[in-house]
Amino acid sequence: MARKNLAIGDLAKATSTKVETIRYYERISLLPAPERTAGNYRSYSAVHLGRLSFIRRARDLGFSIDQVRDLLGLSDQRDRPCEAVDAIAREHLTEVKRKIRDLQALRRELDSFLSQCSRGTVAECQIIEALSPSATLRGHPHSRD
Amino acid sequence: MARKNLAIGDLAKATSTKVETIRYYERISLLPAPERTAGNYRSYSAVHLGRLSFIRRARDLGFSIDQVRDLLGLSDQRDRPCEAVDAIAREHLTEVKRKIRDLQALRRELDSFLSQCSRGTVAECQIIEALSPSATLRGHPHSRD
DNA sequence: TATGCACCCTGTAGCAACTACAGGGTCAAG
């Protein structure tokens, strides 16, 4: 009673995934290999659709492939306590928070560089100046060659 | 009057860069190839030290290798207007802001998942539920196999 | 002088997570 099987292109469209990515997921055993048609085409069932949707969603949320693999494994063990799931999500959240902090620090630095730009020549450019090593400790390199 | 030339390991220490990374930068023509000693060791001058420090700082600020290449090229054209420098920094800032926004959205989602975790079994896990495709549109997969 | 040992050399392969071919085969429409 397999209702409607999907070719790889259909699955790709249904999940906004590239065909190559689906084959890649199969190669790394993230998505199980589907049946094949007489012409050797992959033929996906609703189970695959569900599984790939799960993967995509988790990937969109920034979980690594390994984390997704763990989450998938856990999601199949429905009677186990969900502490492990919680732990993965929590670990990921910590990572995300760290990245946000780092990027915000970065933004402040870039903001400050840009606000100081006097639109003169490169020689006076505060951005280049800021990137240059210990600007006050040396003369301008190549200043008179 | 070359004051003090550095072996690759010294340069690595001075810039908190791995030796392999320095050789990699040379291979991709980001850092110019230095002189060699009689024994074929790389011998770096203060110019290299300055250039690598610039590269590291820019990389720490999240500029891509190509952006760093552009910034380096511009920093050598000291009499040109610094608009191009400004443009690179501005473009990068836009990217950084976008990443921050994305990550904050992500954090909100993860926060909400975690706050709903009832510490029951995987079957009731809100995190898994949230990742699962259109949860209301289907029964539990594998629910009775 | 021999012998460690730390350092250096080249070249290549690996990491994540895809993406993009090349060089074919399949299938339905016209």
Add this chain to the structure above:
DNA sequence: CTTGACCCTGTAGTTGCTACAGGGTGCATA
């Protein structure tokens, strides 16, 4: 029966390094 859209496998490219393997160099010490 040909055209075109799709599919197949396999391999190489992407970014920015990092990690070997299998050697050579240079200096101190026994």
